[in-house]
Amino acid sequence: MGWTDERIATLKKMWEGGSTASEIAAELGGVSRNAVIGKAHRLGLKARPSPVKANDKKKPAAPAKKPAVAPAPRVAEPRTEPAERSVTGEAAERPAPRAAAPSPRAEAVADDGLNAVPSQPVPGPPADLPKIVSVGPGGFLRQGPGDQQAPIPPAPPRRLVPAKPSPEIAGKTTLLDLSEKVCRWPMGHPGEADFHFCGVAVNPGFPYCVEHCGRAYQAQLPRGVRRPPPPLPFGGPRVR
DNA sequence: CCCTGATTCGC
DNA sequence: GCGAATCAGG
Numbered sequence: 001m002g003w004t005d006e007r008i009a010t011l012k013k014m015w016e017g018g019s020t021a022s023e024i025a026a027e028l029g030g031v032s033r034n035a036v037i038g039k040a041h042r043l044g045l046k047a048r049p050s051p052v053k054a055n056d057k058k059k060p061a062a063p064a065k066k067p068a069v070a071p072a073p074r075v076a077e078p079r080t081e082p083a084e085r086s087v088t089g090e091a092a093e094r095p096a097p098r099a100a101a102p103s104p105r106a107e108a109v110a111d112d113g114l115n116a117v118p119s120q121p122v123p124g125p126p127a128d129l130p131k132i133v134s135v136g137p138g139g140f141l142r143q144g145p146g147d148q149q150a151p152i153p154p155a156p157p158r159r160l161v162p163a164k165p166s167p168e169i170a171g172k173t174t175l176l177d178l179s180e181k182v183c184r185w186p187m188g189h190p191g192e193a194d195f196h197f198c199g200v201a202v203n204p205g206f207p208y209c210v211e212h213c214g215r216a217y218q219a220q221l222p223r224g225v226r227r228p229p230p231p232l233p234f235g236g237p238r239v240r
Numbered sequence: 241c242c243c244t245g246a247t248t249c250g251c
Numbered sequence: 252g253c254g255a256a257t258c259a260g261g
Contacts, residue, residue, distance in 0.1 A: 003253085020244070035254050037245060042252070048245070 001030030003039060015040050015048070173199025183209035185216075 001007075007028055014024045021036040028036070040046060173196050178184055183198035184207045203210045206217075 022244080032254070033244090034256080038247095038254055039252090041246075046246085 001028075008039070008043065011036060011039060012043065012045060015045055168194035172196035180207075183207070183212055185209070185212035 003011075010028060011024055014027060015021075015036075019027075021033045021040070025031050025033045025036045031039075172187075172194070173182060175197070177199065178197060181202060183200050183202050185198035186195070187198060188195040198209055198212055200209045202208060203213045206213050208216050
């Protein structure tokens with residue numbers, strides 16, 4: 001991967017924008033963090049808050065080396081006393097280039113058209129539909145254990161965009177409209193464009209309106225079976 | 241350990 | 252010119 005003008009421009013922008021070398025390398029792709037740093041220095045744009053630059057001691061001697069050259073075996077060296085540790089009271093005057101350290105990294109990702117949420121999130125095969133074992137209240141489909149599919153969620157979008165209400169549910173009670181005051185009975189099937197909720201005033205103390213309470217709480221007793229006192233709405237008088 | 245940038249040096 | 256290796260601080 002070579003350094004095209006475009007990539008160099010991205011490098012410059014991100015580097016001056018405060019992005020780290022790793023982030024720049026990831027954004028560019030095909031290059032390592034070291035490559036980015038090396039290129040940045042070669043371009044002349046350096047001088048950024050470095051965690052290693054605070055040191056200014058007299059230490060220009062042999063820091064980085066690895067291969068080839070033998071490390072100079074100092075065996076028969078007439079060692080003089082290691083008294084070079086002159087403890088100077090440095091750090092007295094150090095402006096400490098800890099200037100403002102903004103983090104505009106997240107903003108470095110410019111608008112590139114990839115932010116729009118795709119309207120086709122799941123590329124599931126439309127051919128073979130899952131076998132429906134039963135239909136639950138509101139029409140949601142119960143499936144057998146082996147019938148589950150679409151296990152892998154789509155890649156998360158780079159940035160979340162507020163979804164615009166589709167015309168199908170305009171004026172309807174959506175999931176976001178639910179509260180303790182409106183009926184939560186689902187209307188239609190989840191996933192459908194016009195899926196919404198009942199939305200009328202609830203039967204006080206219940207999550208559904210009176211009508212849907214009648215559907216949700218159906219008395220189904222085996223005939224002749226004596227029923228304990230109904231717990232609703234408040235459990236009834238305490239018996240002892 | 242992880243991260244960071246700086247530096248060196250073989251290619 | 253390039254970048255892996257290495258250093259060194261947080």
